[in-house]
Amino acid sequence: MKFLHISDTHLGYSQYGLSERKKDFLDVFHEAVDTAIDKKVDFIIHSGDFFHTSRPSNETFLEGIEIVKRLSDANIPVFTISGNHDRGSQVRDVSPLAILQSLGLKLVDTGFIEHEGIFIGGLKYLSKAGLKQTGGIKAILEKYLDKIRSRDGFKIILLHQEFHPFFPDSSLYMEQEIPEGFDYVGIGHYHVKQEPKIINSATVIYPGSTEFTAYNENEDKIEKGFYIVEVEDKDINCQFYPFKNRRPFISLDFQEENIDKIILSLKEKVESLLDNHQKKPVVILRGHLKNLEIKDIISILNKEGLNEDKVLHYRFNLSKETEDITDVSFVTEGDDIVFPALKELIDDENLFHIVEDVIKNLQTYENIDEVKKYLKENPDIFPV
Numbered sequence: 001m002k003f004l005h006i007s008d009t010h011l012g013y014s015q016y017g018l019s020e021r022k023k024d025f026l027d028v029f030h031e032a033v034d035t036a037i038d039k040k041v042d043f044i045i046h047s048g049d050f051f052h053t054s055r056p057s058n059e060t061f062l063e064g065i066e067i068v069k070r071l072s073d074a075n076i077p078v079f080t081i082s083g084n085h086d087r088g089s090q091v092r093d094v095s096p097l098a099i100l101q102s103l104g105l106k107l108v109d110t111g112f113i114e115h116e117g118i119f120i121g122g123l124k125y126l127s128k129a130g131l132k133q134t135g136g137i138k139a140i141l142e143k144y145l146d147k148i149r150s151r152d153g154f155k156i157i158l159l160h161q162e163f164h165p166f167f168p169d170s171s172l173y174m175e176q177e178i179p180e181g182f183d184y185v186g187i188g189h190y191h192v193k194q195e196p197k198i199i200n201s202a203t204v205i206y207p208g209s210t211e212f213t214a215y216n217e218n219e220d221k222i223e224k225g226f227y228i229v230e231v232e233d234k235d236i237n238c239q240f241y242p243f244k245n246r247r248p249f250i251s252l253d254f255q256e257e258n259i260d261k262i263i264l265s266l267k268e269k270v271e272s273l274l275d276n277h278q279k280k281p282v283v284i285l286r287g288h289l290k291n292l293e294i295k296d297i298i299s300i301l302n303k304e305g306l307n308e309d310k311v312l313h314y315r316f317n318l319s320k321e322t323e324d325i326t327d328v329s330f331v332t333e334g335d336d337i338v339f340p341a342l343k344e345l346i347d348d349e350n351l352f353h354i355v356e357d358v359i360k361n362l363q364t365y366e367n368i369d370e371v372k373k374y375l376k377e378n379p380d381i382f383p384v
């Protein structure tokens with residue numbers, strides 16, 4: 001038996017407001033589908049965030065339908081769960097993935113599906129409030145297992161959850177939450193691919209996201225792709241397949257003193273990518289400005305021919321070195337200050353967790369337009 005495990009495809013995400021980035025997310029998904037067909041996998045598991053939002057555009061729905069259709073034409077079933085991005089409001093509406101069910105997508109947000117003697121279970125993303133209401137992951141998974149524990153057959157569970165240490169503030173530990181009894185645990189939500197690990201006798205894998213959603217230094221050196229898992233008897237062999245045609249990201253540390261050197265090195269990197277018929281890169285410059293302004297840098301880049309013909313997008317993470325400028329990465333680094341302060345402010349513990357969930361959810365979006373869109377789509381964001 002052979003299956004492909006992919007996660008966090010975030011279909012429909014126009015990062016930086018660019019239609020090219022939206023297409024990038026679609027392209028890599030199709031690359032995975034190509035491999036699934038080529039390698040004749042028996043089925044695909046997807047551990048959540050298939051779509052980037054719970055209200056994909058009609059165009060994005062068509063893209064999702066095309067993916068599911070290509071696979072169903074090839075007789076490859078796809079099992080998935082709803083992630084935090086695409087689970088729907090839970091109160092007023094269903095997950096957008098429910099729409100794809102009639103086309104063959106197998107949504108396992110709760111419980112198990114038996115497929116040719118294999119048990120594929122899933123649990124959709126649960127917020128802290130949701131975890132409290134339901135009694136927690138372990139209790140839910142124990143209930144699933146009660147029904148099938150005595151049955152022979154490979155047992156897979158799909159999760160999309162914030163586990164420690166990937167989410168340092170989380171109090172969810174895989175060792176405690178995943179009961180003994182599963183053979184394979186496929187997890188989504190953390191976007192940096194992890195090597196297979198054995199936890200409570202199960203092989204646990206995070207394939208990571210297929211593309212950068214928010215550019216993160218930790219993801220820089222780690223490849224993006226998916227796993228193909230081969231199972232013979234109880235022997236499990238996991239191989240990672242990096243994408244061959246993913247949008248390159250170039251991240252450079254910027255210092256004004258070395259501007260000539262940095263531009264030269266960027267030029268070499270960009271030319272070499274384009275010579276190898278890769279997509280135009282996204283370039284991220286990080287560091288501090290002293291005398292120059294960002295517009296000066298743009299004009300230098302233009303003069304050097306590093307314009308839109310060669311670079312898809314520039315992201316400048318360059319703050320001026322003056323005291324009155326606050327840390328640009330306030331949102332992530334401020335958590336240690338913000339949440340304890342909020343906790344003091346909000347007496348009711350349940351309400352605090354709900355507010356905390358909402359803020360953390362909003363932090364996963366990269367810019368204000370994305371947040372606005374999310375808020376519009378989720379008017380009942382406070383489930384109180």
Ligand SMILES: [Mn+2]
Pocket residue numbers: 008010048049083085189190191209
């Ligand atoms: Mn995700």
